[in-house]
Amino acid sequence: MTSHTPFCxxxxxxxxxxxxxxxxxxxxxxxxxxxxxRTMPTAVFYQVxxxxxxxxxxRLYGRAALAAYVAGHEGRLMRSMKSILGSTLAExxxxxxxxxxxRYLDVVGGYLQHLKTLAERxxxxxxxxxxxxxxVYFVDDDPVRDAAAxxxxxxxxxxxxxxxxxxxxxxxxxxxxxxxxxTEEQLVLVADIGxxxxxxxxxxxxxxxxxxLERKDDILANHGVHIAGTDxxxxxxxxxxxxxxxxxxxxxxxxxxTPREVPSRVYFDLATWHLINTVYTAPRMAELQxxxxxxxxxxxxxxLMTVLEEHLGHALLGEAEAAxxxxxxxxxxxxxxxxxxxxxxxxxxxxxxxRALDADLQRIVDAAGETLRVAGVAADAVDVLYFTGGxxxxxxxxxxxxxxxxAARPMHGDRHASVxxxxxxxxxRLYR
Numbered sequence: 001m002t003s004h005t006p007f008c009x010x011x012x013x014x015x016x017x018x019x020x021x022x023x024x025x026x027x028x029x030x031x032x033x034x035x036x037x038r039t040m041p042t043a044v045f046y047q048v049x050x051x052x053x054x055x056x057x058x059r060l061y062g063r064a065a066l067a068a069y070v071a072g073h074e075g076r077l078m079r080s081m082k083s084i085l086g087s088t089l090a091e092x093x094x095x096x097x098x099x100x101x102x103r104y105l106d107v108v109g110g111y112l113q114h115l116k117t118l119a120e121r122x123x124x125x126x127x128x129x130x131x132x133x134x135x136v137y138f139v140d141d142d143p144v145r146d147a148a149a150x151x152x153x154x155x156x157x158x159x160x161x162x163x164x165x166x167x168x169x170x171x172x173x174x175x176x177x178x179x180x181x182x183t184e185e186q187l188v189l190v191a192d193i194g195x196x197x198x199x200x201x202x203x204x205x206x207x208x209x210x211x212x213l214e215r216k217d218d219i220l221a222n223h224g225v226h227i228a229g230t231d232x233x234x235x236x237x238x239x240x241x242x243x244x245x246x247x248x249x250x251x252x253x254x255x256x257x258t259p260r261e262v263p264s265r266v267y268f269d270l271a272t273w274h275l276i277n278t279v280y281t282a283p284r285m286a287e288l289q290x291x292x293x294x295x296x297x298x299x300x301x302x303x304l305m306t307v308l309e310e311h312l313g314h315a316l317l318g319e320a321e322a323a324x325x326x327x328x329x330x331x332x333x334x335x336x337x338x339x340x341x342x343x344x345x346x347x348x349x350x351x352x353x354x355r356a357l358d359a360d361l362q363r364i365v366d367a368a369g370e371t372l373r374v375a376g377v378a379a380d381a382v383d384v385l386y387f388t389g390g391x392x393x394x395x396x397x398x399x400x401x402x403x404x405x406x407a408a409r410p411m412h413g414d415r416h417a418s419v420x421x422x423x424x425x426x427x428x429r430l431y432r
Contacts, residue, residue: 007129009423014195020424028424039416046096049074080273086149113160129164131427135197136224171201173422174388179205186383194389199224200371221375229391234271237320239356246300276313380407388418
């Protein structure tokens with residue numbers, strides 16, 4: 001390939017994605033992926049409304065996908081597709097509406113194709129070379145499944161026409177982005193906390209190291225856990241919304257016995273993006289309908305059945321995500337649940353959110369400490385704590401990590417674009 005052949009770098013995130021493109025002078029810039037936006041939600045809506053039986057579903061991406069879902073169009077919203085990589089779901093198919101089915105891995109491929117098409121339109125040429133970001137661990141404590149996850153992502157990328165593919169750890173990419181502003185050599189702990197994983201890398205950066213292609217010796221350690229924003233949303237929904245639908249509710253009081261807690265499996269499924277549609281099957285709904293007598297408060301069962309009959313699972317999880325963001329920005333919020341029952345609301349404030357997320361927050365802080373332990377570096381030797389990823393906007397989390405590194409200077413990069421920009425830096429050095 002000639003030196004002017006364009007190349008790209010893709011941050012395929014659990015919640016948001018972006019693509020950086022090389023220009024004529026070899027400089028990288030993020031592509032406008034959606035009405036002036038450099039990032040877009042990692043979401044696909046398969047719209048089947050008004051289609052003839054032989055017609056394939058129309059695919060909408062990003063904010064358009066979310067808008068179609070919220071507007072109530074018939075079809076299937078897919079989010080958090082990255083979470084299926086490394087699982088048995090990757091090769092399985094799922095129904096998207098009106099008897100149509102699609103393979104999960106093809107959903108990933110379709111989204112990558114959309115990003116690639118946008119970048120090719122801007123480049124005016126086909127793209128065959130790409131750097132893809134990956135978390136430190138797609139799957140915790142399972143090297144075989146972790147390797148399978150990267151292989152699945154590579155297969156999806158090759159299926160849409162990429163021929164030369166390289167991978168770079170997402171937190172390393174964030175370190176490369178930070179390094180562009182470093183004026184002296186520093187030891188940086190990158191905290192990349194997005195929708196699916198919380199990844200940490202301890203990296204030595206500096207002006208003298210900036211142009212090196214091989215940076216292996218500068219990466220002192222990396223570590224991560226498969227806990228992040230989507231897990232936060234799950235716990236927020238379980239703590240603040242689903243109790244109104246019977247989660248941890250009790251059965252009828254009977255003389256001489258202690259009321260039993262109602263079965264909880266349906267609530268865990270409703271709080272997990274890729275499992276929500278499993279509760280809408282006819283056998284499952286029939287089973288849950290027959291469980292009315294299990295509930296001491298009939299209103300809880302009625303609300304649960306409203307969620308199932310009107311397919312409100314994704315909407316409720318979206319409400320939990322919005323509540324988490326509102327708390328991060330303002331400290332307290334009221335959640336409107338009128339779609340379940342007139343005038344029904346739930347509340348969430350920062351102390352409630354911290355209680356719901358405490359175990360996850362501590363595991364993330366422990367992962368930061370483990371990164372330093374693996375590197376053999378004391379906490380007071382870290383110069384900079386660099387935050388990136390959407391979930392670093394949750395103040396109690398960032399504060400708790402910072403408190404574990406009292407000598408480090410906390411700095412925040414672009415929460416949604418730092419990784420993509422850093423992947424672009426790596427691609428530029430690799431392919432130019």
